[in-house]
Amino acid sequence: MDNLKAVVEALIFVSEIPLSLNKMMEIIGDAEKEEITGIISDLVRDYNERDGGIFLIEVAGGYQFRTKEICAPWIRQLKATRPKALSQAALETIAVIAYRQPVMKSEIEKVRGVDVSGILKGLMEKNLVRIVGRKDVPGRPIIYGTTKKFLEVFGLKDLSDLPTFKELEG
Amino acid sequence: MSYKFRLDIFEGPLDLLLYLIKKNEIDIYNIPIAIITEQYLEYIEAMKSLNLNLAGEYLVLAATLIHIKSRMLLPVHDEDEIEDEEDPREELVRQLLEYKTFKEAALNLDKMTLLGRDIFNREFSDEDEDEEAERPVREIGIFELVEAFRKMVAQSAATELMEIDVEKISLSERINEIIDELNEKKTLTFTDLVGELHNKMRLIYTFLAILELMKLRIIKAYQTVSYGTIRIRLAVEN
Numbered sequence: 001m002d003n004l005k006a007v008v009e010a011l012i013f014v015s016e017i018p019l020s021l022n023k024m025m026e027i028i029g030d031a032e033k034e035e036i037t038g039i040i041s042d043l044v045r046d047y048n049e050r051d052g053g054i055f056l057i058e059v060a061g062g063y064q065f066r067t068k069e070i071c072a073p074w075i076r077q078l079k080a081t082r083p084k085a086l087s088q089a090a091l092e093t094i095a096v097i098a099y100r101q102p103v104m105k106s107e108i109e110k111v112r113g114v115d116v117s118g119i120l121k122g123l124m125e126k127n128l129v130r131i132v133g134r135k136d137v138p139g140r141p142i143i144y145g146t147t148k149k150f151l152e153v154f155g156l157k158d159l160s161d162l163p164t165f166k167e168l169e170g
Numbered sequence: 171m172s173y174k175f176r177l178d179i180f181e182g183p184l185d186l187l188l189y190l191i192k193k194n195e196i197d198i199y200n201i202p203i204a205i206i207t208e209q210y211l212e213y214i215e216a217m218k219s220l221n222l223n224l225a226g227e228y229l230v231l232a233a234t235l236i237h238i239k240s241r242m243l244l245p246v247h248d249e250d251e252i253e254d255e256e257d258p259r260e261e262l263v264r265q266l267l268e269y270k271t272f273k274e275a276a277l278n279l280d281k282m283t284l285l286g287r288d289i290f291n292r293e294f295s296d297e298d299e300d301e302e303a304e305r306p307v308r309e310i311g312i313f314e315l316v317e318a319f320r321k322m323v324a325q326s327a328a329t330e331l332m333e334i335d336v337e338k339i340s341l342s343e344r345i346n347e348i349i350d351e352l353n354e355k356k357t358l359t360f361t362d363l364v365g366e367l368h369n370k371m372r373l374i375y376t377f378l379a380i381l382e383l384m385k386l387r388i389i390k391a392y393q394t395v396s397y398g399t400i401r402i403r404l405a406v407e408n
Contacts, residue, residue, distance in 0.1 A: 016294045067290045069283050075290050085287060089181055091276035099275060111268055114182035114227050124387050130406045131386055134342060142386065147406055153285045163278050165271060 004031055008039050018062030018152060060151035061158060093119045094128060098150070098162055102132045102143035120144070128153065183231035184269040186213060191266075198266060201259055203242055207235040238262060310391050310400060312381070315360070318400055319377045322364045339372055344379040352389065352404050360391070360400035 001007070007028060012019050024036055040063060044056045054065050067075060076082070086094070093116050096108045108116050123129040132145040146159070156162060180186045190209050191198055214232055217224050241258040283289050352358060364376050380402065383389040390405045 013292075064291055066285070069288045072288050072290070079290075086280070088276065091280050092181060092272055095272045095275040095279055098279075099272070110265075111272055112182055113184035113231065113265070113269065114225060121387075124406075127406050131388055140342065149406075154279065154282050155285065155289070163275075163282075165275060 001028070001031060004028070004035065005039050005042065008036060009043055012043075012056065012063050013065060015062075015064070017148075018058075018060045018064040020062040023062070057155065058157050059155055060148050064152075087119075089114075089116075089119050090123060094123060094146070094150070097123075097129055097144055098146050098159070099165075101145040101159075102135075103145070104135060104141045104143055106141065108144075181273075182225070183228045184266060185273070186210065186228070187231065188266060188270060188273070198270075199263060201263070203235065203239045203259060207232075207239050210235055234262065310393050312384075314393065314397075314400065315377075315380065315384075315391060317397075318360050319364070322361075323370070323373065339375045341375055341378055341382065344372075344375045345383060348376070348379055348383065349388065349404070352402070357401050357403040360402060363402070 008024060011024055011027065015023075021033065021036060021040075025031065025033060028036070040056070047055045052068075053071050054067055057064055057066050089112075092112055093108060096111050097103055100107065100111075105116060105120060108120070120129065124131075127147055127149040129144055129150070130147045131142050133143055134140040135143050150156075151158065151161075180189065187206070187210060190196075190206055190213075191201065194205070194209075196202065196206070211232060214224065214228055217228070238258045285291065348358075348363065351363075360380075363380065364373055380389070380391075384391060387405050389402050392401045392403070393399060
């Protein structure tokens with residue numbers, strides 16, 4: 001395919017969510033996986049060398065164009081939004097969920113020492129946390145985990161991409 | 171009172187305790203319980219006097235501290251016991267260290283470049299999702315659902331069927347079925363879910379499942395006009 005690079009770039013450009021390799025292969029059809037990953041690496045390099053306002057990132061199981069961090073103050077003005085910061089309580093709660101998932105509400109509360117109902121509700125409304133099921137113990141308590149949106153917001157390829165802490169293992 | 175400005179920044183009793191340990195430059199593995207308990211109680215008193223909404227959790231930890239303090243005061247009778255008996259502070263220290271770790275993890279998460287704060291992606295309006303979206307969709311509450319349910323039951327009652335074997339249905343099973351179906355089809359109408367059910371038990375369980383899923387914010391129900399078709403979709407697509 002002659003214009004494969006153009007097609008890959010265009011697909012990533014118009015995709016609403018990070019575009020996965022599988023999806024690209026499904027659409028393009030007659031291209032090898034290696035061929036596409038090679039092209040993506042080229043694109044990533046192109047954008048880095050160009051040193052413009054956007055770059056290509058691998059995130060949440062796909063690829064997406066994003067703006068450079070140095071442009072943030074102006075973009076915020078354009079969007080007329082305040083930076084979406086998470087509160088300390090929300091960050092602590094999502095940290096426990098991210099590293100301990102799937103996790104029960106009572107487990108989060110044990111770590112943080114406070115009730116987390118309100119925070120949990122807020123995180124679910126922001127689509128950062130979701131219910132992943134129920135634990136197979138008496139009472140069948142709900143268990144929580146992080147969403148794909150969480151990976152997107154924190155710029156992670158997948159959960160193993162979370163910063164590691166020796167203390168958090170085990 | 172120099173500490174009154176800090177009160178509202180504590181994320182909870184463990185956070186307050188960590189702060190006191192740091193402030194006093196105390197070794198976390200060897201907390202002088204008497205001193206810390208005293209300071210902790212002073213803070214709680216201050217919170218009360220400022221009419222701050224004192225969460226119950228602060229009092230629970232106060233009780234724990236006093237309990238540990240009293241255990242530390244008890245004389246140990248013979249030498250062997252010293253070996254066997256665990257330090258009454260052990261559980262608290264473990265809890266503090268765990269909390270400290272996650273507090274640091276939270277700080278680290280905050281330092282990452284966050285989408286919507288530090289970096290941005292192209293934004294897409296979801297207005298042209300489908301033709302139905304052109305009409306404003308409003309989220310509906312329990313009463314509309316109950317009304318719809320009443321109608322369905324009234325209809326199903328017309329075709330009276332004999333039931334011999336009572337089918338065993340579990341609510342969680344029905345919940346999972348609905349989630350699976352929504353994952354596959356993205357949206358379902360209320361009628362899709364309960365329409366063709368002649369079995370009253372199943373009808374009721376389906377309705378309970380929908381209510382439970384709404385309560386848990388797994389699904390959302392919408393309709394475009396009052397008494398119109400109720401559409402159900404997953405609150406979070408995943």
